[in-house]
Amino acid sequence: MSQLLWQKAGVATNARIMDFLAGEDVRLDREFLLHDITASQAHVEGLAHIGVVSAEEAEALKRELEQLAADFREGHFVLDERYEDGHSAIEARLTERLGDAGRRVHTGRSRNDQILVATRLWLKERLQYLASLCRQIAEVALQRAATETLPLPGYTHLQRAVVSSTPMWFAGFAEGFIDNAERAAHTAAWIDANPLGTAAGYGVNLPLDRDHTTGRLGFQRMQLSPIYAQLSRGKFEMAALEALCSAMLDLRRLAWDLSLFTTAEFDFVHLPAEYTTGSSIMPNKRNPDVVELLRASYAPVAAARTEIEQLLSLPSGYQRDLQFSKGALVRGVSHGLMALELVPELLSKLTWNEAAMRAAIEPAMYATDVAIEQAAAGVPFRDAYRAAGEAAASAGAGRTPEASLASRVSAGAAADLRLQVLRERLAALSG
Structure with missing residues (x-):
């Protein structure tokens, strides 16, 4: 591991303790590194506005940051165990390339507001993608609702109840995913606040140009209080996961319907072949494994939210406990979005067995x-x-x-x- 940012002369480090402290931080920071670089560019511009770095230094720093981003995207720079985390990797690279100018980049900021702003940018991006996926699902469902006329048994308590239809079934999930898209968009707007410049949670004795960084990073507003910036860590992540959970709940019920409807006992639905798998021992079987895993996919998202909630029994101010929120957040969001990506094509390609549905209407x-x-x-x-x-x-x-x-x-x-x-x-x- 490279020289630690906080290392003091004469104080030895213990490898096992350092491994515990670092945990999976370096690997997780690969998710956030590009956003961290973008925020660093904005911070450099702000430092130039108040004369902490010269215009020439600022341009050099921004060029090196842009090159670092390109190297990371292309695989020429790997964020690995040489570094304590992504923040130290950025500073180490700038110092290596630019000497004293690189050593000035951390002026007026803390790793606390660095991860806050990088995570906030990442969350905005993911919530926008969540809204987009929900819109895609709703679009497919609406299209099928508009073009179908098939009767379908309607159930309550899993008992045959009244006559329903495939257009009603599709319309129900269309409206649900429109609501989910709205919730994702509202959550993205709610968390759209810039924490950069709050440092370790108490501000700094520099007139940081926070208005500039807010606009430069595309935030709608500044997160004003440094104390609240720290209080919001975990809270905003939970809100994003709750918006994702809303979509995953509807997906779970959709998948449950398809799980039932594809059984021989119902035989209402035939899935696209690529959404089924074979049995390892029973050659007669095609299993709806994708649908079953879609049904199960609410669990890791809800678990991620709960994991973060359990970390937040904390006083105000930064506590190292919050480091563990990153893993839960990345796992939950990544899994939920991966599951939702499969749904538009599934809905567009599934076919109904009209004869079986009519026969079930008693x-x-x-x-x-x-x-x-x-x-x-x-x-x-x-x-x-x-x-x-x-x-x-x-x-x-x-x-x-x-x-x-x-x-x-x-x-x-x-x-x-x-x-x-x-x-x-x-x-x-x-x-």
Whole structure:
């Protein structure tokens, strides 16, 4: 490991202790390094504005930072165990290339606000991608809702209940993922605050140009209080994971439906072949492994949020405990986004088995229609309910799924899906 930034003369370090302190920090910082470099460029410009570095030094520092970013992207620079973390790697590189100018780059900042700003930029980027994925899922679901007319049994308590339809099924998940896209966008706006310049949590005795760094980094506002900047670490990460959890909950229920619908007992859905796998011993099997893992994918995201929450039983000010929040954040966000990436194609390619769905619509599933028709004709609803229940076995006489669906005229129901309202909401998000 290179010379530690905080190393004091005459104080020896213990390798096992250093390994424990560093943990997986260097590997995790690969996620944040490019954002850390971007924030360092903004910080250098701010230092030049207040005369801490000269204009020439600032230009040289920015050039070297740009080169470091290029080298990292191309694999010529590897963030590895030579460095304590990404922050020390940046400073070591600048010092190696530029001498004293490189040693000035850390003036007025702490590794505390460095990781805060790098993480904040990373979170904004990931939340924008989350919103984009949710919009894609909603778009596919809306498209299929608009072009299909197939009846589908509707279930409550996993028991056959009423006639539903594939357009209703798709419309339900479309609206859910529109909400998820909105929540991701709102969360991104909520955390869109610049912590750079708060240093270790108490400010510094320099007139740092925080307005410049806020604008330069694309933040909507400055996170003003240095103390709150530290208090927000973990809190903002949890908010991002909560937004992701919202989408993963809907994905879990979607995957549950598909898990059931693909069984031989239901046989309503055929998955794209690439979304299934074979058995290692049973040659007759094709397993819906992708759908099952999508169903399970809420767990690591929710666990990441819980892991961070458990770290936050802390007083104000920076505590080293917060280092452990990075691993949970990266694992949870990365897994959740990877799962959601598979959903648009899955929804676009799955096919329905119309014959099996029609066969599963039994006469008793029209009993609710009968009761409501009688109530609309003037029979007290509870009397109509009892009569329809007693004659449920014959409720379907002369009825068809199409007629049942066409009569479902309440807003959002099969005969009045109002997909245009959902399209307009989706268009507003995309704009």
